[in-house]
Amino acid sequence: MPVQTDESNSSEAGLRPDGPKPALAFNRLCKSFDGIPVLREITARFMPGTVNVLAGENGAGKSTLFKIISGQLAPDSGILVVKGAPVLTFDPRHARGLGVSIIPQELLPIPDMKVWQNLLVGRERVSALGFLKRREMMAEARRLLEEFHLDIDPEAPMRRLGVAATQMIEIIKATSRDSDVVLMDEPSSSLSSRETEELFRAIRLLRARGACILYTSHRMEEIEQISDTVAIMRDGAFIRQAPTSTLTERQIITDMVGRDIEDLFPNRVIGANRTPVLEVRDFKVAGYPASTSFTVHAGEILGLGGLVGAGRSELLEAIFGLRKADGDIRLDGAPVAGSSPAKSIRRGIAFVPEDRKLAGVLTSLSILDNVTLPHLAGFTGGAGFVDNAARRARTLDVLRRTRTKYARLGQIVAHLSGGNQQKIALARWLVTGTPRLLILDEPTRGIDVGARSEIYQLIHDLAASGVAVLLASSDMPELINLSHRILVMRGGAIAGELTRDAVNQEGILRLAMGKTKDAA
Ligand SMILES: Nc1ncnc2c1ncn2[C@@H]1O[C@H](COP(=O)(O)OP(=O)(O)OP(=O)(O)O)[C@@H](O)[C@H]1O
Numbered sequence: 001m002p003v004q005t006d007e008s009n010s011s012e013a014g015l016r017p018d019g020p021k022p023a024l025a026f027n028r029l030c031k032s033f034d035g036i037p038v039l040r041e042i043t044a045r046f047m048p049g050t051v052n053v054l055a056g057e058n059g060a061g062k063s064t065l066f067k068i069i070s071g072q073l074a075p076d077s078g079i080l081v082v083k084g085a086p087v088l089t090f091d092p093r094h095a096r097g098l099g100v101s102i103i104p105q106e107l108l109p110i111p112d113m114k115v116w117q118n119l120l121v122g123r124e125r126v127s128a129l130g131f132l133k134r135r136e137m138m139a140e141a142r143r144l145l146e147e148f149h150l151d152i153d154p155e156a157p158m159r160r161l162g163v164a165a166t167q168m169i170e171i172i173k174a175t176s177r178d179s180d181v182v183l184m185d186e187p188s189s190s191l192s193s194r195e196t197e198e199l200f201r202a203i204r205l206l207r208a209r210g211a212c213i214l215y216t217s218h219r220m221e222e223i224e225q226i227s228d229t230v231a232i233m234r235d236g237a238f239i240r241q242a243p244t245s246t247l248t249e250r251q252i253i254t255d256m257v258g259r260d261i262e263d264l265f266p267n268r269v270i271g272a273n274r275t276p277v278l279e280v281r282d283f284k285v286a287g288y289p290a291s292t293s294f295t296v297h298a299g300e301i302l303g304l305g306g307l308v309g310a311g312r313s314e315l316l317e318a319i320f321g322l323r324k325a326d327g328d329i330r331l332d333g334a335p336v337a338g339s340s341p342a343k344s345i346r347r348g349i350a351f352v353p354e355d356r357k358l359a360g361v362l363t364s365l366s367i368l369d370n371v372t373l374p375h376l377a378g379f380t381g382g383a384g385f386v387d388n389a390a391r392r393a394r395t396l397d398v399l400r401r402t403r404t405k406y407a408r409l410g411q412i413v414a415h416l417s418g419g420n421q422q423k424i425a426l427a428r429w430l431v432t433g434t435p436r437l438l439i440l441d442e443p444t445r446g447i448d449v450g451a452r453s454e455i456y457q458l459i460h461d462l463a464a465s466g467v468a469v470l471l472a473s474s475d476m477p478e479l480i481n482l483s484h485r486i487l488v489m490r491g492g493a494i495a496g497e498l499t500r501d502a503v504n505q506e507g508i509l510r511l512a513m514g515k516t517k518d519a520a
C-alpha cells in the first residue's frame with residue numbers, strides 16, 4: 001500500500017544528503033487497530049553498526065513497529081526510510097529485498113520441514129541438472145549448528161524442536177543472511193544464559209559487519225550488556241532514545257512503566273511442608289535414555305534448570321499426559337495411571353506450557369472464554385445456569401492483577417500483544433479453582449517487568465496456600481529467587497539438586513553443562 005510522503009518530513013527522517021545515513025528512520029509513523037491508536041507519531045533514527053534496544057511494557061507497540069519495518073503491516077501515515085530511501089510498498093518480500101530481516105516474536109510453525117532444510121531456506125544449492133545438493137547442504141547445516149554450539153540433529157523434523165531450539169534456528173537464519181537491518185523481537189525470551197551468550201556473539205558479529213540491529217527484550221540485565229542505544233516506548237509513543245551508557249536500569253523501568261517498581265521478588269517467608277503432592281519414580285520420557293525420580297511437596301516451589309534441549313519441557317509435558325512415558329507417578333499418594341491432559345486437569349494438575357499455543361490459549365476465542373472455560377463448573381449456579389456476572393468480575397480482577405492490556409473482555413486473544421497473551425495463559429490458573437499441582441514452563445516468557453512482580457506474588461501466594469509448584473525457567477533471577485529447591489537437568493536426566501542456601505547461577509550452569517567443581 002503506498003504511503004504519502006512530503007518533502008519537509010523526508011529531510012527530518014534521515015534523507016539529508018550530507019553526513020552518515022541512518023540505516024533506518026521513521027517520521028511520525030502512526031498505526032491504529034479498530035480506531036485505537038497503537039503507534040502515535042513515532043520519530044526516530046538508527047545508525048548502521050549499532051545495536052538498539054526497544055524497551056516497553058506489553059502492548060506498548062514494539063511488535064507492531066517491527067511488523068511495519070518488515071513489511072507485514074502498512075502504517076496509516078508517516079514515513080519509513082530504509083538506507084536513505086522512503087519505503088512506499090509494504091510487503092515482506094519487498095522488505096527482504098531492501099536488506100531487512102526479522103526474527104518474529106511468534107515463530108511460524110513449519111512442522112514438516114527438516115532442520116537442515118529450514119536453516120537453508122532460500123539458499124538451496126542446486127546442481128547443474130537442477131537437483132538439490134543434499135549432502136552439501138547437510139554439511140553446511142551441520143557447520144552452522146556447530147558454530148553456534150547447538151546439539152541439534154540436522155535431520156530432525158522441526159516439529160520435534162522446542163520453542164528455544166526453534167528460536168536458535170531462526171537466529172542462525174537471520175544472521176547468516178546478508179542483512180543491513182536485523183529486527184529481533186524477543187529472541188532470548190526462552191533461551192538460557194548459555195544460549196543468550198551465543199546470540200550476543202552473533203549480534204556483535206552482525207554489528208561489526210555494519211548491520212543495524214533493533215532488539216526487544218523484557219530481561220533488564222540484557223539491555224546494558226548488548227545495546228548501544230535504548231529507545232523507550234510507552235502506549236505507542238517514543239518516550240526517549242538515548243545512549244545506553246547514559247541511562248540507569250531504574251530510569252529505563254520508570255520510563256517504561258510510568259512508575260517506580262519496588263521489589264521484583266516476594267519476600268520468601270513461607271516454608272514448604274513435607275507432605276508430598278507429586279511423587280515421580282523411575283519416570284522415563286519416550287525418546288530419553290535416563291529416568292528421573294523426585295518429589296514436590298505441598299507449598300513448595302521446585303525449580304527446574306538446564307540448557308536448551310536438556311529435556312525439561314518434555315518431562316513436564318509427560319507428567320501432564322501430553323507425551324508418552326513409563327514409570328510411576330503419584331498424586332497425593334494415589335497412583336496416577338494412564339495419564340492424559342483431561343485426566344490431569346480433573347485430578348487437579350494445572351499446566352502452563354512453554355508454547356502457549358500447544359495447550360495454553362485458544363487464540364481464536366475471547367479473553368473471557370480463555371480465562372474461564374476450564375472452570376465453567378465453578379461459575380454454574382444450582383439450576384445449571386452460568387453466573388456471567390461472577391465470571392466477568394473474576395476475570396476483570398485477574399486481568400487487573402496481572403496488568404493485562406486489552407480493549408474488551410470479548411476481544412479475541414489473537415489480537416493481544418505476545419506478553420498479554422502469556423498473561424492470559426497464566427490468568428486462567430490464577431482466577432479460580434486452586435489446583436493441587438501447578439506446572440509452569442517459562443511462565444513469564446515475554447512478560448514485562450511491571451507485571452512480573454505481580455505474577456511472582458500470585459505464584460508465591462498459591463504456594464503459600466499449599467499448592468505444589470513445579471517451575472521450569474531459563475530466567476536465572478526468576479528461578480533462583482522463586483524456588484525453594486532447584487533440580488538441574490541435563491540430557492533428560494537430573495544432573496543435581498541445589499538447595500535454597502546453595503543456589504547460585506554458577507552452580508546451576510556447572511551442573512547444566514556437566515562440569516564437576518574441579519573441572520570448572
Ligand atoms: N491485529 C490486531 N488487532 C487489534 N489490535 C491489535 C492487533 N495487533 C496488535 N494489536 C494491539 O496493539 C497494541 C500493541 O501491540 P504490540 O504487539 O505491538 O505490543 P508489544 O509492545 O510488542 O508488546 P509485547 O511486549 O507484549 O510483545 C496492543 O494493545 C495490541 O492489543
Ligand SMILES: [Mg+2]
Binds near residue numbers: 062105417418419
Ligand atoms: Mg511484541
